[in-house]
Amino acid sequence: MEGDGRVRDIELAEDLGFQERMWRAQRISWAVMAALALAALLGLFGGGPLAGASAGGGEVSVPEYERFVRFGSPTTLRVRLEPPAGGGEVRLWVEQGYLEGVRLQRITPEPAGAEAARGGVLYTFRASGGPAVVTFDLEPDRAGLLEGSLRSGGGSVTLRQFVYP
């Protein structure tokens, strides 16, 4: 086949044109690999500065969650709630769509009650003075975009997370 034009007595399916293309493709792929590794270090695939996020404010906020998470690997959601003056009970409503996309491992503190309500679950926590911080330990159970809103009192916050397969 095509070589460099020299006549040879060796039967060889050399193909310099292809060889050059292959080398170029290899060099491009090295660059892609390096870029992916760098992006992973920065947290594009979860667990880095790019992945950390916070949302909301006022009566319900999520000071800490991950924008990029992975299927089946644990992640944490910290929710800050403003209890009504005088303490007592604070309620947090979580949209059904969000709960369907995750496997809840633990809620800290344990909710005093949970009931199905208006397309979601309404959790009740006992709180005594100051803002209450509730931690959800969960594992994404479905790949793709994971969306859902949380509500408490008059406030509401919508979370958007991407779950890598």
Added chain:
Amino acid sequence: MDAVIRAAAIYIFLLVIFRTTGRRSLAQMTPFDLVLLLIISEATQQGLLGDDFSVTNSFLVVLTLVSLNLLLTALTHRFDAVDRWINDVPLVLIEDGEVLHERLRKARVDPEDVLEAARESQGLERLDQIKYAVLERSGGISIIPRRQDV
């Protein structure tokens, strides 16, 4: 369904990785390459099986991997272009005792590697005793010595 998609994804990923890191990477395997290979298999295992440890799942994964391999072999037989991308093409490194340095550099082969292959396969001592050195598709270097009638 999951098992097939997982196996296919990992098959394709590994194919791309191993093709683009070049044929030199595995043919002349050093002890460290072997260790690396073991670690790679360890790392992919979890993704391959997911959290399903059933016999059915492992059957499906193996079935998918072997089928894909069959399919790829069939395609490489049928289409030359696929064959080249999957299996590469051979490359002449030394022609009539003349070392083609540019090619060696681009293929990431040292003259030392060529000499090593020459010693091992033909018992040759110097580069000028080589008529042809070919970087084969498998990644090995084959040596054709000059006739010894001089």
